[in-house]
Amino acid sequence: MLLQDVRPANLADQVGRVCVLDNAVLDRVRHEALTVPNDWVAEYGEFQSGGWWTLSLFNATGDPSDVAIGDCEAVATSLLERMPATRALLDSLGLRYMWVRLARLAPNSFLWEHRDYGELSEREHYRLHIPLQTNRSAGLVLGGAKVYLAVGHLWRLVPTNAHGACNLLGPDRIHLILDCYGNDGFDKLAGHAELLDGDAIMLPSASGTELDCHVDDAVKLARLGYHDTAERSLLRLFYRYAMPEGRIYDLLVEMHTRLGQPDAAGAWQRRKALMLGTTDENGDQR
């Protein structure tokens, strides 16, 4: 029996291209992104596999290593001052920034299924991506679809929908991530998003039997002593199969239950609630 395959009525409402960017400008920005930054910061450890590194270009303090986003009147960071082409591009877009980050996702690295913005105010927030370097194994997964964010466009993502990001094989994926407040500039620039042929593929559904087999394999790995590997092998399935929201975390609960580890199973249940934004970091309902 196939599991319910929940697909969005209109994927482009969740993620899509909003406008073309000048290739020569992007070449300069990419050159800066690959040569200027160092001391990348690993933040949001609960949400990622390791391998997701960021630095801020606009934020609350001007310190590029402050990368945990929040509502603020953004100022340029000392890193952005050393990246003039990037500064010029960001200034040219007419956006009101809350936070802008340079994000590097290493090969075999993941942002697990989650929702963003739960900790922010009620103001309107929007997220835009500018891919600088990518590969076909990298993408955003949401609503059972894997979307490849090609270089050359500005992309919009609605991050309050459950989503995950992957770079399965590499090399590094590098994006500028722009969190903005609503303004006329945003409406003019990014009011409409579209997906072209080849941008998105629908992931196949997994049967219950198939998922059981994967849990069996993970249990075997854990029994061999490779507990972290077992967990990650299951979490990676989110990027392979279309699954109902949160199902991936249920597989972790199943694995630990079968291993007779109720504490670990409970921890994954709590983590599921945190990742999907139904509770805050203290475990309180939102």
Added chain:
Amino acid sequence: MTLASITGLVAASRPKIFTLLEQATEKITISPYVTHVFVRGSLASGRADRMSDLDFVAGVADEHFRDFHEALDTFMTTEFNAILPGWRDTIVNTMGGIGYVYLVENDGKLHQLDFYLVPASRADDVPAHTTRACLLYAKEYDPGCDATLRLEIGRYIAQTGQRPRTSGDLLVELLVLLQMVYKRVRRGQQFSAYGEWVMARETVRDLVRTSLVPTSPNWGWYRLEEELAVTPIGRACGRSLHALLLLQPPTSGADLDAILERCLHIAEMAAPATVAEMADAVASYRAYLDLS
């Protein structure tokens, strides 16, 4: 300059393969059922350079050998950034187990990691077959006297070795062999390059044969032209395969790129679904080898 600072410089300049060796040893030995770890090849004999591969032998408790073997691809993908499934190594010495070759990403570069898995009860025989350095030897491991289990594992290993290769297995084999040929050429190892170049083209042949004439009673080159000549796709594959045989091994990145393109073109004619399935992995392979 002090001796300490020289030591620091040496450490900073050491080939990355040693970092990979440390990481691999640490990760593999997390399991209490890994009883032995040997490193073989150039690393064991002090001839390692920046292009060296990592040759690993792991002894695994007999009762867990099968589970470990079945989990190996998942383990290598998840823990070592393997970009392709393992290629069942047909070149390695027989040491009582099963060998695989993986292409793994480490620090932005592609490395070859050879992983030989041997039942713990046979691990003490490994030194007789190869130059090796022992990194782990679990003295407390008792190989046991369960002759039935040993026989069963022996059969399992033999069956695995005889399992027919799929078009996917063969495409992985081709990609592994081509990067080996290129490495040999860059090192000036012309004889080895020649040997592996012959193998790479035979792998393309086997991929064509497996995909287009799977029920043929013949093998190798025997009667392949006649069998392929029955259909337009077969004839086109035959022509392209013949043209491939006339080429010299790659001596530059551009050569490798052109040869890879030709091989993939043949593979796509013979097994389009397999090539499509591995398109992302091939794209990453090209990127790491700095091909277009």
